Amino acid sequence: MPDLDALLARATSAAVRTVDGEPVHHTTDAAALAGLREALAVEVVLDMVCACLGDLRIEFAGVDGVRIATVGYHHAATIRWDGYPADAELRDGPALLRWLAAQGVPGPLERHETGERARAAHEAERAIALRDWRAKAPLPDAILDRIVEGRPPATDALLAEVRAGRDTAPAVALALLAWCGAGTGRYSGYPSHEALPSRLLAEIPIGVIVEALGLPEATDAHRAGAVRHLIGWRSRAKLARDIGRVPAALRARLVEVARRSPDPDTRERAAEKLG
The missing domain is CATH 2.60.40 (Immunoglobulin-like)
Structure with a gap:
């Protein structure tokens, strides 16, 4: 050579x-x-x-x-x-x-160092989001490792795991809603593993999700998960119909929660789809 x-x-x-x-x-x-x-x-x-x-x-x-x-x-x-x-x-x-x-x-070095600082900040943000997402997951670490690596188990197996130890369908929905709202919390531009909770929620009837959000233990963290799920792109087979089945008072509460999101896309899409 x-x-x-x-x-x-x-x-x-x-x-x-x-x-x-x-x-x-x-x-x-x-x-x-x-x-x-x-x-x-x-x-x-x-x-x-x-x-x-x-x-x-x-x-x-x-x-x-x-x-x-x-x-x-x-x-x-x-x-x-x-x-x-x-x-x-x-x-x-x-x-x-x-x-x-x-x-x-000095310009090229300064631009490089600025970019490196931005990348380091972005990686730190992603690490914090991943920690939060994993902490809210109703699944064991071994399964989460597979999900983050892009090797998730089948949907039925994951739902069975989530249902284990939860007595009611609304309790399962609450666990998935909290998980869906965790991590970056963004409507778009999130790591691929964050799409999974919404896919599992798509298997839960909208009536069960509404019932779960009406429970005393439902918090704004669960409502943020509902926002993220319901404004997602084709997140449910009949999304418009299911949004229409959410009571108006609950939709208004979801929009109110979305307004506090730091993500402008989430705020805008929630106002459009849920308002």
Whole structure:
């Protein structure tokens, strides 16, 4: 396999550009070029090629000004060079961005760090939502593990598990409503495992759900689950008919609960479908 580092050792200039060709930085400084070569040190050539065009490209030229290599830079993690059969993982992905910042071009590093903070916050939010969703689930951990991994048991088996230890159909409905309202609580854009409680609720007659919501132990957490279930996309076989069977006073209470949701889609869709 060709040696990219050996090729770049011949470079006397480097031009960093956006993928659209806009100039970002240019250098002919030998020390800076050495630092750039180090920033592009490859750990391993992968067996995949990123589908996008990348974030930056670096054009290297030799002493005669003739281009000797063009290296694409992807997601502060990999590079692309036509001497490799696929993309290559960098030894230190963000090193190029730190190199640019040291050269007086801090923007790419700042944007990367902002994105990393946003991703970390999103992952933390998802972890908290998953913990909440699991805590409200009327199922053992072993089954929840399978669900989160995308290997849920059959619906009948899950319903049988939920019914175990619950004496009445409304009690089963309450357990599923609390679970449906847990996690992110969003109407859309949630992790796939959060769709399961609503699918199980679809097997419960709407009259039983209404009866459950009328029990003294029903709380706004159960009502939030009902909102999420009833405003879902085709969440029930005859959704419009079933919503029509929910008493007007209960629908108004559900809309009131939905108004307190932090998710604007939930608020808007609840007003449209239940109001």
